[in-house]
Amino acid sequence: MRFTPRAEEVKRVVGILESGDYDTPEQMAKALLKDMADLMAMRDWVALSHRFSKGQLGLNWGPFASVIDATSTGEKLGGLGGEFSVVTLNSTGRLLGNVSSRKGAKDFCQHPDCGHAGWAHLMDGSARGRCGLEVCPCDKFRK
Ligand SMILES: [Zn+2]
Ligand SMILES: [Zn+2]
Structure with a gap:
């Protein structure tokens, strides 16, 4: 996955690394991973969908960080005897944030x-x- 960290994400991770709030590396790693998952929920993602024929349900892979990322992966795979399309997965964190x-x-x-x-x-x-x-x-x- 081609992933580019954003300034606000880096700031949050640095905040954990420099906080001094954790007694063990495991506690810090857990906090970092939880925070990363929370940050990633604030992003939109992209899925690559494949189907062998029109009318058939697609089989979906993802997430990809961008349309370019998903498209180039689809191109590398060729058509696999069908066709690929790209679908946006809107941020779940933003969706929940909008209602609360x-x-x-x-x-x-x-x-x-x-x-x-x-x-x-x-x-x-x-x-x-x-x-x-x-x-x-x-x-x-x-x-
Ligand atoms: Zn308000
Ligand atoms: Zn306000």
């Missing part, structure tokens, strides 16, 4: 009591103003 909140994640409000998506905030001129949820005390979208 997701503090600390990119594109979600960093107000300590908010954490709702940017689009949930009302426009104030050209900027995002207060959160549109009535129960939320957020006065301004914080990046």
Whole structure:
């Protein structure tokens, strides 16, 4: 898989590595892996789908980090006697964040009591103003 770490992901991992909160390497490794899974759930992924004929259900492989990654893998395999297509797998973390909140994640409000998506905030001129949820005390979208 061609995988490019993002700045916010690197920052989270460095935060764990430098925290000094873990007594053993195993505890730190566990925390890193759990955090990685959480971070990866915030990404969209791509699946490579193969079918032998039209009307047949596809057999899916993935995840791939990008459409290019999935497509080039499909090209390497040739048609395998059928055809490949590429399907986007939308982020489950973003989906859940959109219906509840997701503090600390990119594109979600960093107000300590908010954490709702940017689009949930009302426009104030050209900027995002207060959160549109009535129960939320957020006065301004914080990046
Ligand atoms: Zn809010
Ligand atoms: Zn907010």
